[in-house]
Amino acid sequence: MEKKQSRETLCVQAGWNPKTGEPRVLPIYQSTTFKYDTSEQMGRLFDLEESGYFYTRLQNPTNDAVADKIAQLEGGVGAMLTSSGQAASFFSFFNLCSAGDHIVSSSTIYGGTFNLLAVTMKKMGIDCTFVDQDAPAEEIAAAIQPNTKVLFGETIGNPSISVLDIEKFAKIAHSNGIPLIVDNTFATPINCRPIEWGADIVIHSTTKYIDGHASTVGGVIVDSGKFDWDAHADKFPGLTEPDPSYHGLTYSKAFGEKAFITKATVQLMRDLGAIQSPQNAFIINLGLESLHLRMERHCSNAQKVAEYLAKNEKVAWVHYCGLKGDKYYDLAQKYLPNGSCGVISFGLKGGREVAIRFMDNLQLAAIVTHVADARTSVLHPASHTHRQLTDEQLIAAGVAPDLIRFSVGIENANDIIDDIEQALNA
Numbered sequence: 001m002e003k004k005q006s007r008e009t010l011c012v013q014a015g016w017n018p019k020t021g022e023p024r025v026l027p028i029y030q031s032t033t034f035k036y037d038t039s040e041q042m043g044r045l046f047d048l049e050e051s052g053y054f055y056t057r058l059q060n061p062t063n064d065a066v067a068d069k070i071a072q073l074e075g076g077v078g079a080m081l082t083s084s085g086q087a088a089s090f091f092s093f094f095n096l097c098s099a100g101d102h103i104v105s106s107s108t109i110y111g112g113t114f115n116l117l118a119v120t121m122k123k124m125g126i127d128c129t130f131v132d133q134d135a136p137a138e139e140i141a142a143a144i145q146p147n148t149k150v151l152f153g154e155t156i157g158n159p160s161i162s163v164l165d166i167e168k169f170a171k172i173a174h175s176n177g178i179p180l181i182v183d184n185t186f187a188t189p190i191n192c193r194p195i196e197w198g199a200d201i202v203i204h205s206t207t208k209y210i211d212g213h214a215s216t217v218g219g220v221i222v223d224s225g226k227f228d229w230d231a232h233a234d235k236f237p238g239l240t241e242p243d244p245s246y247h248g249l250t251y252s253k254a255f256g257e258k259a260f261i262t263k264a265t266v267q268l269m270r271d272l273g274a275i276q277s278p279q280n281a282f283i284i285n286l287g288l289e290s291l292h293l294r295m296e297r298h299c300s301n302a303q304k305v306a307e308y309l310a311k312n313e314k315v316a317w318v319h320y321c322g323l324k325g326d327k328y329y330d331l332a333q334k335y336l337p338n339g340s341c342g343v344i345s346f347g348l349k350g351g352r353e354v355a356i357r358f359m360d361n362l363q364l365a366a367i368v369t370h371v372a373d374a375r376t377s378v379l380h381p382a383s384h385t386h387r388q389l390t391d392e393q394l395i396a397a398g399v400a401p402d403l404i405r406f407s408v409g410i411e412n413a414n415d416i417i418d419d420i421e422q423a424l425n426a
């Protein structure tokens with residue numbers, strides 16, 4: 001039996017396997033289209049009778065190599081890159097839901113995903129109920145309705161730094177005949193592989209740690225191949241009944257364990273078109289090559305910064321799941337034993353105004369609408385990313401009005417701490 005390669009090796013090597021004489025480095029196939037010798041051959045591609053490239057909106061070799069690397073890292077059977085993390089979230093939901101359906105989601109999720117579920121998808125006739133992910137299983141299960149098609153949560157919540165009990169969520173989903181979708185953006189496959197704990201679909205905003213340099217917006221959807229769509233055929237007709245837009249092809253029959261990701265590609269990407277550019281996929285691949293090294297440093301730096309903040313008398317509270325005594329410490333030990341992420345949330349004594357003054361005084365840490373890249377950065381969600389939320393929604397999302405989201409980079413930890421100290425004293 002072939003030995004499975006470790007994540008470190010997959011980060012560097014997986015996805016692109018050049019044959020003799022071919023480029024060692026993944027080439028950028030900057031081509032919208034691909035040439036065929038006969039018209040009949042190309043016709044077979046359109047009927048999905050043969051696989052092959054014909055138009056980059058559907059598939060591109062650069063994108064496929066990077067998607068394959070991420071699929072291997074997550075332990076899935078296939079993946080698809082999208083133009084952004086938002087597109088990955090929407091596609092993963094919309095691949096399973098249509099008007100009249102319902103989603104159950106943890107409330108401690110990224111603000112953009114919250115808006116997508118609470119406002120935009122609601123306009124499409126897809127409702128969402130938000131639940132407290134720390135509630136007992138029976139309470140969460142009670143939110144599931146006959147028309148519920150998805151259970152959703154984030155491995156590590158942005159920005160609350162909550163840790164999802166993935167096994168608990170997977171059990172709730174599966175005992176109700178629905179898949180669990182997990183957004184693994186903050187943990188990355190280096191620190192957690194949700195599929196091993198029962199997740200069926202994993203998504204990422206690759207904009208964050210996977211790119212890691214704040215240069216490329218992107219997303220990815222990974223299919224575990226494990227959910228048995230035919231066993232719940234009545235719930236998922238889109239996968240188990242003929243698709244009129246492909247002459248009556250049925251995804252679960254034609255593509256087996258790759259039914260979900262194939263439908264997402266050939267139907268949703270074909271029709272909605274949020275494809276990632278091959279140029280961006282190339283940049284993401286460069287990020288992936290050092291992901292394992294960067295995550296190690298992000299986590300060790302964040303641990304030092306969190307410990308410093310926890311001891312500082314000007315700090316009112318700190319949330320970092322690597323801190324002993326943190327609400328999520330035990331779950332982090334289970335799901336994230338090698339480290340969680342570089343993001344810390346904390347509040348200062350004096351609240352919102354003091355927080356804003358502190359941020360303005362930082363010099364090394366920059367105020368940016370970003371998180372999870374090599375440079376230390378900071379954001380005040382209540383004034384920025386979560387501005388649209390009411391105070392009640394803010395609290396349900398785990399975002400206290402005084403919460404500072406501090407994204408620890410891969411610089412020297414002492415320099416980051418010195419910067420925080422001078423800003424606190426200014």
Ligand SMILES: *Cc1c(COP(=O)(O)O)cnc(C)c1O
Nearest residue numbers: 084085086110158185205207218
């Ligand atoms: C940023 C983010 C998203 C959205 O990703 P974009 O690439 O900005 O569209 C989704 N989920 C999480 C957890 C994020 O941090």
